Amino acid sequence: MVTGAGVSAASGVPTFRSADGLWSNFRVEELATAEAFSRNPRLVWEWYEWRRNRIAACEPNRAHEVLAAWSRHYPKFTLVTQNVDGLHERAGTRNVVRFHASIWELSCWRSCGASPGRWRDDTTPLPAIPPPCPHCGGLARPGVVWFGEAIDPAVLEESLAALDCDVCLVVGTSAVVYPAAGLADEARRRGAYTIEINPEATDATPRFDLAIAGRAEEVLDEIERALGG
Ligand code: NAD
Ligand code: ZN
Numbered sequence: 001m002v003t004g005a006g007v008s009a010a011s012g013v014p015t016f017r018s019a020d021g022l023w024s025n026f027r028v029e030e031l032a033t034a035e036a037f038s039r040n041p042r043l044v045w046e047w048y049e050w051r052r053n054r055i056a057a058c059e060p061n062r063a064h065e066v067l068a069a070w071s072r073h074y075p076k077f078t079l080v081t082q083n084v085d086g087l088h089e090r091a092g093t094r095n096v097v098r099f100h101a102s103i104w105e106l107s108c109w110r111s112c113g114a115s116p117g118r119w120r121d122d123t124t125p126l127p128a129i130p131p132p133c134p135h136c137g138g139l140a141r142p143g144v145v146w147f148g149e150a151i152d153p154a155v156l157e158e159s160l161a162a163l164d165c166d167v168c169l170v171v172g173t174s175a176v177v178y179p180a181a182g183l184a185d186e187a188r189r190r191g192a193y194t195i196e197i198n199p200e201a202t203d204a205t206p207r208f209d210l211a212i213a214g215r216a217e218e219v220l221d222e223i224e225r226a227l228g229g
Pocket of ligand 2: 109114137
């Protein structure tokens with residue numbers, strides 16, 4: 001199972017490519033990169049602070065609930081998510097691999113050697129923007145993986161292990177951000193039957209064994225009811 005921002009759309013979490021009010025005049029590359037942060041940490045933190053507050057006010061939707069139920073029901077279920085919002089975990093999903101880490105974690109911008117290297121902070125609103133590293137007093141950064149940054153090797157390994165499966169569902173992702181976008185191809189190469197669920201066609205749609213055009217919260221609900229859940 002691979003999920004992207006579309007799974008959280010019905011919860012009110014903006015996807016990257018949705019035009020969203022205040023921030024719609026910024027491109028993602030101006031906000032979610034190390035270059036952007038070194039240029040203007042305050043601007044980048046204001047954007048993350050806005051997203052953190054927005055996500056804190058959101059609840060998991062039917063798509064998260066169905067996937068949480070499957071994670072309890074199927075022993076070999078693994079969910080690799082590109083989402084950083086934590087809504088899968090809040091829905092009670094087991095075996096979640098956070099491909100791009102979490103918006104609820106911070107790390108030291110200078111990698112000062114603080115232990116642990118990243119720490120959880122789900123305070124909303126944060127008392128100071130930008131927040132300080134509690135170890136060295138320098139800048140803390142959002143713990144998420146930015147564009148141009150490598151995926152944690154342990155996370156990559158866990159994700160690849162999950163692709164040795166019978167069925168790989170890919171839900172709510174535009175399939176343009178690599179390496180995440182390559183996960184379905186790798187699952188197919190390993191012999192899995194691959195299914196895409198997305199209301200819009202993506203560049204990857206023709207490569208799937210089955211593409212279901214629909215919203216995650218509706219299609220997953222229908223599948224769950226057909227399975228008798
Ligand atoms: P994206 O914004 O690029 O694409 C979202 C996809 O979801 C689109 O293809 C769209 O057609 C589809 N979609 C919209 N509504 C849907 C619905 N109700 N059901 C199913 N699909 C729906 O998102 P992505 O592919 O996850 O983008 C990659 C990057 O965006 C990732 O790096 C991720 O970390 C980051 N991101 C995460 C969040 C989050 O945590 N919720 C939000 C925005 C972006
Ligand atoms: Zn530090």
